[in-house]
């Protein structure tokens with residue numbers, strides 16, 4: 140017998156009658172094996188479970204076909220994407236995906252079987268979490284590109300077809316006023332890490348609406364694999380406030396709310412309600428904001444960062460990773476780090492990521508120059524920022540307030556032979572920068588012409604960071620960079636690429652400049668320090684730890700970031716640095732049985748051991764049954 144024929148609906152009128160007759164609150168457990176005949180002549184299916192237990196039970200699960208009243212009755216609200224589907228729609232979605240399978244499995248960005256691998260891993264994740272994480276940790280280099288960037292981008296794009304079992308929670312614009320109770324539908328009493336998105340800017344792929352949940356799952360996979368956060372204490376969250384992606388708005392198989400995005404006060408009210416709800420149920424949780432469009436990324440960060448344990452990965456995590464790369468590029472030229480304020484840096488992209496990097500780099504330069512206002516002002520002139528409209532100058536109309544501090548002055552650019560809106564190639568040609576850094580989400584932006592222009596760099600070893608994700612959005616490939624600019628360059632990309640064979644036994648090293656080297660350690664360090672906020676100092680400590688991680692020899696060989704196979708070790712180091720800083724700033728309040736006073740007594744090695752001892756490892760525990 141198929142699932143659908145096994146399912147019988149309990150009408151809400153019948154439910155009320157049953158409840159009043161039996162004095163029970165829920166539709167489950169009604170009458171044991173007794174059965175009632177509904178007005179439609181159907182008999183209800185008696186279930187002895189609710190919440191995730193139902194979704195995980197192939198006998199009773201209807202997935203997205205659970206009606207809203209059933210979702211309320213069975214404590215399922217928030218555990219499914221918001222769009223209720225008919226069984227016909229479910230089948231159509233499944234069939235469309237099945238038909239696409241062969242094609243889909245072949246269009247992985249660099250690996251033709253990436254989606255097929257993702258499906259197999261995902262099924263293991265659904266069946267056996269311990270085994271899944273063991274596979275992931277032991278083969279992180281091979282499978283990070285599948286569960287994380289770049290394949291996760293493809294997964295988000297194809298989420299409608301790939302969706303099987305829900306993972307994580309969905310809060311939608313329709314849940315206003317309900318979130319405080321909905322959070323109790325999640326089965327875990329302890330949640331350490333939430334990664335939340337509103338799906339508005341997923342990697343460089345734009346607005347993917349509810350399908351963006353995939354990125355939060357991928358980030359939390361790294362939290363478990365790299366930081367050893369217990370997988371039973373992570374929660375991926377999608378806040379569905381609608382989408383402005385017209386294709387999804389018209390797609391009958393789309394799983395999210397088919398309305399335009401909420402904006403302004405209405406939008407903020409939804410995010411506020413979510414924050415209040417999760418921090419009420421789990422006061423010690425850390426919330427990582429991920430892939431929010433720039434318009435909201437900064438505003439929400441300012442709104443919450445002083446009152447909640449939260450940070451924005453794209454703004455703050457990326458800033459730290461890029462900063463570590465910039466310092467690495469100075470070291471790779473054989474110069475002391477203190478020379479950093481002399482670097483000329485051209486940044487393409489002035490969104491949440493680009494501006495985050497610019498602010499962090501400017502502050503670091505200013506600190507190195509004596510931390511005065513004059514130093515801060517003089518650091519500004521090391522940056523040239525190019526966005527979709529070209530070079531940003533003070534002459535720009537309607538300039539974004541976050542970009543304004545980096546707008547070049549008229550006098551300066553005149554001297555440099557540049558004008559408002561100058562093209563990237565002209566800027567590179569005139570400025571002859573030490574570093575060209577891309578966070579534009581425009582694949583191929585560092586064209587042959589731009590790279591040719593970079594050959595005129597005044598640096599002995601120019602650095603190119605093509606940081607946009609996923610692979611097809613990278614501003615250039617390492618092959619292009621090494622072949623056009625020269626063998627001596629430093630190269631980093633957001634998504635993984637292979638090293639380049641330069642001939643004569645030489646290898647052009649491709650670094651992965653991705654925030655994955657920081658966010659797991661920032662989260663773990665914050666958790667274990669017990670700090671109530673994620674301070675600028677803690678973020679700076681994380682970045683400096685990453686910058687100092689590589690040896691002199693590695694850096695001189697162009698290796699400025701660790702390989703992903705070392706991600707657990709670098710994460711431990713970053714977490715220890717974050718804890719040390721939290722202690723120094725008197726923010727550390729302790730974690731579980733270790734209190735603030737004890738934390739203060741720990742030396743560096745003891746802090747590292749403390750971190751290691753608190754990292755979850757994928758080993759089977761002994762399981763016993765107890766009736767409670």
Ligand SMILES: NC(=O)c1ccc[n+]([C@@H]2O[C@H](COP(=O)([O-])OP(=O)(O)OC[C@H]3O[C@@H](n4cnc5c(N)ncnc54)[C@H](O)[C@@H]3O)[C@@H](O)[C@H]2O)c1
Nearest residue numbers: 342343433488489490491492526527579607608633653654
């Ligand atoms: N490697 C990492 O760790 C990392 C971290 C965060 C974000 N990213 C990537 O950075 C990219 C941007 O993210 P965001 O949140 O800042 O996005 P965003 O959409 O807010 O910003 C994109 C910026 O690029 C500019 N841009 C567009 N076309 C351009 C062009 N032709 N020339 C120059 N600039 C152009 C836009 O004007 C805008 O300022 C994404 O691809 C994302 O995946 C990478």
Ligand SMILES: O=C(O)C[C@H](O)C(=O)O
Nearest residue numbers: 288342430453608653654
């Ligand atoms: O997710 C990534 O791989 C990095 C970053 O957070 C991004 O948005 O691109």
Ligand SMILES: [Mg+2]
Nearest residue numbers: 342429430453
């Ligand atoms: Mg991101």
